[in-house]
Amino acid sequence: MPRPRRRRAAAWSAATALALSVAGLAAAPASAADVNNVRNAGFESGLSDWTCTAGSGTTVSSPVHSGSSALKATPAGQDDAQCTQAVAVKPNSTYILSAWVQGGYSFLGVTGTGTTDVSTWTPDTASWKQLSTTFTTGASTTSVTVYTHGWYGQAAYYADDVSVNGPDGGGGGDPAPTVPAAPTGLTVSGTTSSSVSLSWSPASGATGYNVYENGMKVTSATGTSATLTGLSPSTSYTFQVTATNAAGESAKSAAVTGTTASSGGGGGGGTGGSLPRHAVTGYWQNFNNGAKVQKISDVPSSYDIIAVAFADATSTPGAVTFNLDSAGLGGYTVDQFKADIKAKQAAGKKVVISIGGQNGTVSISDSASATNFANSVYSLMQTYGFDGVDIDLENGLNATYMTQALRALSAKAGSSLIITMAPQTIDMQSTSASYFQTALNIKDILTVVNTQYYNSGSMLGCDGKVYSQGSVDFLTALACIQLQGGLTPSQVGLGLPASTSAAGSGYVSPSVVDNALDCLTAGHNCGTFKPSKTYPDLRGAMTWSTNWDASSGNAWSNTVGAHVHALP
Known part of the structure; x- marks a missing residue:
């Protein structure tokens, strides 16, 4: 639909x-x-x-x-x-x-x-x-x-x-907390040559968790997942987890063993394969909502990543499928669609399948649905030739199981896999938010996070001040949160609507996007907010959508696309 x-x-x-x-x-x-x-x-x-x-x-x-x-x-x-x-x-x-x-x-x-x-x-x-x-x-x-x-x-x-x-305030209340039981369900959810990712089931009454590596505490977590980095290739490690709250720390969980990949292997890399240093992402609409209808072949060459919107949920929890809207797209056939994807790839572009959208209902809430997700996305990659997946779940996601799903997909697809994300601004306000947690959990295999800097109203910047959408300051001060929160500059992109028709609010002219890119990468053309350092490796920008861009004479991609590719 x-x-x-x-x-x-x-x-x-x-x-x-x-x-x-x-x-x-x-x-x-x-x-x-x-x-x-x-x-x-x-x-x-x-x-x-x-x-x-x-x-x-x-x-x-x-x-x-x-x-x-x-x-x-x-x-x-x-x-x-x-x-x-x-x-x-x-x-x-x-x-x-x-x-x-x-x-x-x-x-x-x-x-x-x-x-x-x-x-x-x-x-x-x-x-x-x-x-x-x-x-x-x-x-x-x-x-x-x-x-x-x-x-x-x-x-x-x-x-x-x-x-x-x-302390007892004298007003009565419920009993003080007791020490939680040891966590259960500890599993290794993914490995690279230098990291092991863990997940476990929530422990009742816990306010946090401690992770032990070979008997020594190495990190703490507020959620039910953690990634241990800086490990040696081709090495086995033993892990346990405890639960904590105000009353104390639980006994250790049952131990699990994780073995890192060899230095030349592993399922990822996060470099985006042959992507340019600075890249432009555009969503392509598999439906007609008033924007100009396009074939994949119609998408301008200024777009380096094309996100096909959207996959559809199935009756199997976590699984997705794709149904080309041939009727809505003027008779565009599946064979033409596949051929156009191959032609884009031959020109050095990447085409990914986007999961979610405003009304997307895909839910990854347990290990079984995580496996279903990975298997179904990989099947779509094989069927249509997609280079990877875009996560655009606007109705929430579970960091533990989405991490499992993406690592399982990475293990199947290998180091060329493209993983992009398009969270809303509120999803990236804090590293404790599920979207931000997921991005950090898969940092070693993540390509880019293109946060949607629109339809959000006022938000906090990294300096603790409130900024209104539609300004250079809004883009730069909010992107700063991700840049300071653990993502590499090459994993950060600015997501904007291509025209006033493409979003309810937050549209800015392409020149404002260009100024924000200059501010973040080189420290000039800033507004009142100026980042404490520059980020020359910033990945680039994204827009919704290539169709709305085409409806406006490709004004967005002609301006922003050229500017992104001209960044040093």
């Missing part, structure tokens, strides 16, 4: 955006006298002690994180489904605020601390995920307000096991 792409348009206020800049702090060990000061923390007594705006909240029996009930809150119109509770606390005390969430965009925070109010959040998540941060009360603070909320126009979120763990 044709999916008119684009995109969620959330009206982010500066105050909300600033609240999101408060990163989750490392939780300090709690004392024996600490308690959970939240009442009805697991919603076992319905909404008792909780107040939800506009009747947005209810309790459900499934899904639940523990016990028999959980909160379900549904945003509607201008209501973000906020649920609050006044929690008694002691002055001059430190507390750990945490909750388990699932579903749509989920936020957790506290106000009235008397010091610095804090919050944390996560994009859509298909499985339970723990949010956690800490706060300190002021000298006269005896009560704070804890809140959860979703986001306007997004799916319902679920919350369970809310905790304000610390």
